[in-house]
Every structure is written in C-alpha cells, then in structure tokens.
Amino acid sequence: MIQTARLADLFVEAADALVAELDLVAFLQDLTDAAAEVSGAGAVGLVLADRRGLLRFMAASNDSGRALELYQLQAEEGPCLDCYRTRRPVVNADLATADRQWPRFAPRAQALGFASVHAFPLRLGDDALGALNLFGTTDTRFDPDEVRIVQALADVATLAILHDRRVARSELLTEQLQGALNDRVTVEQARGALAEREGIDVGAAFTRLRERAAVSGRRVAEEAAEVIAGR
The missing domain is CATH 1.10.10 (Arc Repressor Mutant, subunit A)
Known part of the structure; x- marks a missing residue:
C-alpha cells in the first residue's frame, strides 16, 4: 500500500535535488530509501545498464536489496532482467508461485524472507536505462494507480541521469551511465x-x-x- 501522505514531500525533495548540483550516486541511493519508505517494501534495489547493455548494481535501500540485485545479475534471471528486457513493469509477482519463471531467483528470495516482487523500468522513450525493484516481505499487491506512482519514481531516476551533465545524445548517455x-x-x-x-x-x-x-x-x-x- 502506497503511503500517499509522504509522496508530496518526496517529489518536492526530488525536484530540489534536480535543480541543484546533482550527486547522482547519492541521489539514487536516496531514491531507493524513499521508495522503500513510501511503498512499505522490505527492500528496494536499482540497477543500471553499462555501455554493453549489461545490468549492474547501482543502489539499494539495505543489504537484502543489494543481495537480491546481485543474485539476479549472477543468475541471469529475475524480475529486474525481465523488466529491462521487455521495457515493461513486472507487477504483483508472487514468489511462492514463481519457481517456473525464475527457478534460481525465486527460492533464493524466499529464503531471505521475501514473498513478492515488483520491477519498474527506467524508461527513456522505447528504451530502458535500468530497473527499480521492490521486494515485499508479504504478498504485497499494487493497484493500477499505485503502479503509476511507483513507475513515476523510476522515471525520476531517469530524469536524474539525464539531468546529470545534461546528457543529450545516445553515446553521451551511454558514457554517463558507465560513469555512474x-x-x-x-x-x-x-x-x-x-x-x-x-x-x-x-x-x-x-x-x-x-x-x-x-x-x-x-x-x-x-x-x-x-x-x-x-x-
């Protein structure tokens, strides 16, 4: 359940950061912390694509989020990879029934105490720069309005990347992602x-x-x- 009372403050804080001199590493870390607070997720992680299009860990709200992201990248399966590849959100995935979809990742996430997962692309037109992942310790489900809210948080991450040094061309964007x-x-x-x-x-x-x-x-x-x- 999204805590709407905190959303206004969150977007104001994001806007303040984007009009100041941006520290992208710190901003994306703060974004994962804020996404966990707003959504009630037990862990939130964020991955970015490098210059070869391979996803790499960027930020997490806690050690569990970091471990889950790194395991997905190691196993080459999981919601963040599906989300990035399809450029579409993965929403309301029940880890108890996801063994066939993610045979290595789902049991590992359950062993860490998680029951549900959602992943949202960092959208840029028809492309994606990475993914924002929310892991629930219960079978957390988002309704369509809540999906739009969390997608907006992922879009804020995209805006921050574009804002940092005001990237305009695709090759410069690739270099910016690699630099981050x-x-x-x-x-x-x-x-x-x-x-x-x-x-x-x-x-x-x-x-x-x-x-x-x-x-x-x-x-x-x-x-x-x-x-x-x-x-």
Whole structure:
C-alpha cells in the first residue's frame, strides 16, 4: 500500500535535488530509501545498464536489496532482467508461485524472507536505462494507480541521469551511465575500506562517507576516492 501522505514531500525533495548540483550516486541511493519508505517494501534495489547493455548494481535501500540485485545479475534471471528486457513493469509477482519463471531467483528470495516482487523500468522513450525493484516481505499487491506512482519514481531516476551533465545524445548517455556505475564501484570500495579502518559496518560506513562529502563539498564518489587513497 502506497503511503500517499509522504509522496508530496518526496517529489518536492526530488525536484530540489534536480535543480541543484546533482550527486547522482547519492541521489539514487536516496531514491531507493524513499521508495522503500513510501511503498512499505522490505527492500528496494536499482540497477543500471553499462555501455554493453549489461545490468549492474547501482543502489539499494539495505543489504537484502543489494543481495537480491546481485543474485539476479549472477543468475541471469529475475524480475529486474525481465523488466529491462521487455521495457515493461513486472507487477504483483508472487514468489511462492514463481519457481517456473525464475527457478534460481525465486527460492533464493524466499529464503531471505521475501514473498513478492515488483520491477519498474527506467524508461527513456522505447528504451530502458535500468530497473527499480521492490521486494515485499508479504504478498504485497499494487493497484493500477499505485503502479503509476511507483513507475513515476523510476522515471525520476531517469530524469536524474539525464539531468546529470545534461546528457543529450545516445553515446553521451551511454558514457554517463558507465560513469555512474564506475562511481558506484569506487563508493563500494571506499565503504569496505572505511568500515575496516574504523571498525564499523558497511551501512554506517556509507553514512560516514556522505557526512565527509557534505563537509568537504565533494561528491560522494570524489570523497570515496580520497578514502581509497588513504586520506
């Protein structure tokens, strides 16, 4: 069930971010957190296509969302891949009856405590840049109006990607997607390094990384590079 009372604040926050100097890695992370809050999903993940058209992990609301996204990519099956390939949402999928559709992914998701899944394409005309995935710990079902709302959240992610450096041509868009994915790899490496260095978990390390970026005035990926360099 979508929490409509929070939606207005969410879209205002998104609009504020899009008219400011955008930190895409941080923005997409915030978007997955907000999608989980608004939808009540147990986990939310977001994947983007690289320059070869292969999906790669970009952001997740928690470790479960990250694990589910990475497993889909490893197994080469799951709602995010179906959604990206068809450019159509996967809605109200019951994991208890999805063994035939996703024989490896569905049991793994159930083992992690999830019962339902929805996936929405990051649409750009007739193409897709990636997918936004919502995983429910119960058999969560969206009605048509709720489907439109969550699709709008996925569309906000697309707008953020297009906004960042104002991408216009397809080859520049491909480079922008690749740049965002490269930034995410840098952030992941820095999270691990910071967690080990300060004796904290990786979730707290990401929060610490964002705090450092806010103080320094750098983007999160730039601050991550500083951490990796030992500064």
